[in-house]
Amino acid sequence: MDVNAVVVLMDNLWVAMGAILVFFMIGGFILLEAGSTRMKNAGHIAGKTIFTAGIGTIVFWAVGYGFIYGEGNAFIGLSNFFYGDYSAADGGLTPAVDFSFQVMFALVSLTIAFGGFAERAKLSIYIIFAVLFSAVIYPIVAHWIWGGGWLAEHGKQDFAGSTVVHLTGAMAALAATMILKPRIGKYNKDGSSNNLLGHNQVFTALGVLILWVGWFGFNGASTFGVSDGFLGFVLLNTQLAAGAGAIAAMFTVWAVTGKADIPTTLNGALAGLVAITASCGFVEPWAAVVIGLIGGIMVVFSMKLFDRLKIDDPIAALSVHGTVGVWGTLSNGLFAVPALSTEIEWGQAGLFYGGGFDQLGVQALGVVASGAFAFIVSFIILKALDMIIGLRVSEEEEIMGLDISEHGSYGYPEQMQEKHANLTTAATTEK
Amino acid sequence: METYESIKHWKDQNISSYLDTNQSLNDFHDQVMSKVLDVAMKKLSKYNIPCEFTWFITGSGGRLEQGIVSDQDHGIIYAKSDIESDAYFLALGKEISVGLNIVGYPYCKGNIMSSNPVWCKSFVQWERQLFNWMADESWESIRYLQIFYDARELYGNTNYIQELKYSIYQYQIEHPSLLHRIVANIKHVRNAIGPLGQIMIEQHGKFQGGINLKYAAFIPYVNSIRLLAIKEGILECSTLQRIEVLNGMEIYGNVLEGCESNFSNLLNYRMTFLNGASYDDTHYLNVRLLTNEQKKEIKRILKDGKSLHDQVIAQVLQ
Incomplete structure (x- = not known):
């Protein structure tokens, strides 16, 4: 076996490993989301994440991949449906390895979107929206940037998917949380908000750690190969930004509220990861630290802003993936170095490296176009569903928890059954 | 004949006339509670009062x-x-607690009743109990000791409380470690001013945007001054x-x-702004209800409170 064949093999192995790591991020989301919400919904949140991953996989295989990478136009791809290319590697990745990596990104984006649905959406809505998001919303944005669509032609830099994966998911989450309205008990009549505390900070922390590890596949395998060892640089930038994000968020929330709040600190690490996702292959390590720090600071104020705007975002998906996703994408326009952009014909260098405002403009255009598309289409779909079948469970179901109302058993049966019995007795007595 | 309900009615009708100053409000509370004691004693009038006694209030009332x-x-x-005295006074104590609750003083969650x-x-x-608390030096017993030090008689022999408080004073002279234990007990003070110099407010809930005056402001003053009172x-x-x-003491x-x-x-701030219906209110x-001048003053009071607390502790530990 010659050296080139070995390199091709290693490239394929690395990206396949990346696919596995990215898929494991779903496990991180299960723990993050379940830990950040209440006990009565824990089983539901864990279970729906698994079955929507199943739905997303099948839909992406059937049509999603084709809409992204199929032969088509600047707006959408139109071939390669029901993907089944078993050809061997021809000097690069095998098509199946590439597909396996791509499908995992779609699942991550879908799971981010569902963060905005937490603790009050009907199970049927999860099923329908999982189909439509994986078939239409995500693939179209991905086609624009990664599939040779109109934004790719502009030189948009999104190394691992800050816009495609995170912003798209966050915009769908925003549409959902706006239509669903806040959870019962989140806001008081006088306008003040209550902190509906998550039930397990250890779960949340473990979720973040799993996501952090998974991100090495997310960003690292987005090099699509190992030949020049560039993946090490990407991993370095990823690690630095995540650390900086956690530190910045903890000190910021401590300075503002006097308490080093744990959930906010954890969101800071995620913010660092989201922020560096677009730029991890374009910027120097010092810039990765700055990008992560700013992401960590932003997430604290963004969470406060959404709270003040009465947009109930149970797991801070809008702030972590939306607000910080935008920052991460724009940061390329500031920090991209010529050697990793202009000189390899992937967009322009950033403002701080003599590239002027060109790349910043392209990045902003990408954010606005992709964000607006994802939000508007999600909003239309969800509004229509709301009018036809209703997005939200009934008040009684929400109070008893989605574990019992949607699935028939609690994730924590010993703890929840007594409460449920009391609720049922009270309801009966009132009648 | 007066009942707890009639006292409550009278209290609700008249309390608004006593909100001019902290002193007048507290005198009014004293009157109300003394009436409750009268009714409680009348309810037990079929029994003879076995011996002389003092009924005291403590905490903020004290x-x-x-x-x-x-x-x-x-x-x-x-x-x-x-046997007779123990049974009578415990029965009286229970009656008083029930009466105070009816009149509008909720039961103490810490069971200091x-x-x-x-x-x-x-x-x-x-x-004996005070001695055990002082010797025990557990977190709980030191907390009780401080609560007792705020006791003030509303009825009966005044000498009991004075003598018992004096015994605490004597004990700490012979056992300087007691003051150290009290210091450890009160050392934690909630941050009232943030690292950026801002007043720390509640982030969520019914009191969002509010300062918890009890923990952020009153406690540093009350605890540090009580510590000096015990020492002196x-x-x-x-x-x-x-x-x-x-x-009056130079040091x-x-x-x-x-x-x-x-x-x-x-x-005065509490009298002016905090007249809600519940204990938390x-x-x-x-x-947001304060003018800029008032905000500045509150900030200064909070800062001074923390500084007083730190200085008193440093001085006591010297």
């Missing part, structure tokens, strides 16, 4: 610092312990009276500068 709504903190000291045998004892038993054997109960006595001149007016202003000061 310090003459009650807000409009306050929970109950009280105890009984009686002359001698025997005459209905609890720990707070209803003969003088000798109290002496000052038997006065209210924080303002204690400050007045301490001001505290610098530490206590501005302390009296700060604490007095704090009481009387603790949270909404910053």
Whole structure:
């Protein structure tokens, strides 16, 4: 076996490993989301994440991949449906390895979107929206940037998917949380908000750690190969930004509220990861630290802003993936170095490296176009569903928890059954 | 004949006439609680009062610092312990607690009430209990000791409380470690001013945007002044009276500068702004209701409180 064949093999192995790591991020989301919400919904949140991953996989295989990478136009791809290319590697990745990596990104984006649905959406809505998001919303944005669509032609830099994966998911989450309205008990009549505390900070922390590890596949395998060892640089930038994000968020929330709040600190690490996702292959390590720090600071104020705007975002998906996703994408326009952009014909260098405002403009255009598309289409779909079948469970179901109302058993049966019995007795007595 | 309900009615009708000053409000509370004691004693009138006794209130009531709504903190000291006395005074304590609750003083969550045998004892038993608390030096016993030090009699023999407080003073002279244990007990103070110099407010909930005056402002002043009172054997109960006595001592001149007016202003702020219906309502000061000048003053009071607390602790530990 010659050296080139070995390199091709290693490239394929690395990206396949990346696919596995990215898929494991779903496990991180299960723990993050379940830990950040209440006990009565824990089983539901864990279970729906698994079955929507199943739905997303099948839909992406059937049509999603084709809409992204199929032969088509600047707006959408139109071939390669029901993907089944078993050809061997021809000097690069095998098509199946590439597909396996791509499908995992779609699942991550879908799971981010569902963060905005937490603790009050009907199970049927999860099923329908999982189909439509994986078939239409995500693939179209991905086609624009990664599939040779109109934004790719502009030189948009999104190394691992800050816009495609995170912003798209966050915009769908925003549409959902706006239509669903806040959870019962989140806001008081006088306008003040209550902190509906998550039930397990250890779960949340473990979720973040799993996501952090998974991100090495997310960003690292987005090099699509190992030949020049560039993946090490990407991993370095990823690690630095995540650390900086956690530190910045903890000190910021401590300075503002006097308490080093744990959930906010954890969101800071995620913010660092989201922020560096677009730029991890374009910027120097010092810039990765700055990008992560700013992401960590932003997430604290963004969470406060959404709270003040009465947009109930149970797991801070809008702030972590939306607000910080935008920052991460724009940061390329500031920090991209010529050697990793202009000189390899992937967009322009950033403002701080003599590239002027060109790349910043392209990045902003990408954010606005992709964000607006994802939000508007999600909003239309969800509004229509709301009018036809209703997005939200009934008040009684929400109070008893989605574990019992949607699935028939609690994730924590010993703890929840007594409460449920009391609720049922009270309801009966009132009648 | 008066009943608890009629006292409650009278209290609700008249309390608004006593909101001019902290002193008048606390005098009014004293009157109400004394009436409750009268009714309780009448309810037990088929029994003879077995011996002389003192009924005291403590906590904010003992310090003459009650807000409009306050929970109950009280105890009984009686002359001698025997089966009849023990049974009578515990029954009286229970009756008083029920009565105060009806009149509008919620039960004490920490069970500091005459209905609890720990707070209803003969003088000798109290002496022994205080000694055990001081010797035990556990977190809980030191907390109880400080609560007792704020006791003020509303009925009966005044000497009991004075003598018991004096015994605490004597003990700490012989055992300096006691003051160290008290310091450890009160050391934690909630951050009132943030690292950026901002007033720390509640982030969520019914009192979003409010300062918890009890924890952020009152406690640093009350605890540090009580600590000095125990050290110096000052038997006065209210924080303002204690400050007045301490001001007469040269060694505290610098530490206590501005302390009296700060604490007095704090009481006034509470009287002016915190007249809600529940116990919690009387603790949270909404910053948005304050003028810029008032915000500045509150910030200064909070900062000075923390500084007083730190300086007093440093001085006691020297």
